[in-house]
Amino acid sequence: MDLNLKNNRNTRIWLMKSEPDVFSFSDLEKRKNQKEQWDGVRNYQARNFMMKDMQVGDKVLFYHSNASPTGIAGLCEVIEEAKPDVTALDPNSEYYDPKATQEQPRWFAVTVGKPQKLNRFVSLVELREKKELKEMLLLRKGQRLSILPVTQHEYNCILTMASSRK
DNA sequence: GCCAACGTTGGC
DNA sequence: GCCAACGTTGGC
Numbered sequence A: 001m002d003l004n005l006k007n008n009r010n011t012r013i014w015l016m017k018s019e020p021d022v023f024s025f026s027d028l029e030k031r032k033n034q035k036e037q038w039d040g041v042r043n044y045q046a047r048n049f050m051m052k053d054m055q056v057g058d059k060v061l062f063y064h065s066n067a068s069p070t071g072i073a074g075l076c077e078v079i080e081e082a083k084p085d086v087t088a089l090d091p092n093s094e095y096y097d098p099k100a101t102q103e104q105p106r107w108f109a110v111t112v113g114k115p116q117k118l119n120r121f122v123s124l125v126e127l128r129e130k131k132e133l134k135e136m137l138l139l140r141k142g143q144r145l146s147i148l149p150v151t152q153h154e155y156n157c158i159l160t161m162a163s164s165r166k
Numbered sequence B, C: 001g002c003c004a005a006c007g008t009t010g011g012c
Helices: A023-028 A044-053 A124-129 A152-163
Strands: A011-017 A035-037 A060-066 A071-084 A108-117 A147-149
Touching: A011 A152, A023 A035, A023 A071, A023 A108, A035 A071, A044 A060, A044 A108, A044 A147, A060 A108, A060 A152, A071 A124, A124 A152
Parallel strands: A011 A060
Antiparallel strands: A011 A147, A035 A108, A060 A071, A071 A108
């Protein structure tokens, strides 16, 4: 499976999926200081993006998954580097991982903030219709990773879509 | 709710 | 290390 997900230092833009029923873009806007640690990720590839590749200042497309409609709900930024995801240590958390310990936290998460509204929601259906986005990882069959790198070109294209009418 | 397409687990 | 069984993701 060649998804071209290798470590890429030029990557400064990411797409992060969240189920709006759990945590939506407007939830981020309402948070104190408008920031939130991206906890609950329990996939190593997504974790490694947060631990190894994401840097403070990276741009993030906030994507609503498992929703109607699904799509890009807003923008935000990485504002703190990855730190231990303490929900893994909490037996009462739905994200509890018995294999995680204080010494070996196992799961890490960046903190995102600076939510920035888009003129409008850009749905997955619309993204699929764009020829320019044909190669976008999000749109690949079987791609389920909850954190994905986005190219500058894809980012620009989506911002243009969001600032213009359907 | 269905189910394709993944990822993870654990026996061997 | 292989791989079947199982669990999860996420669009529809």
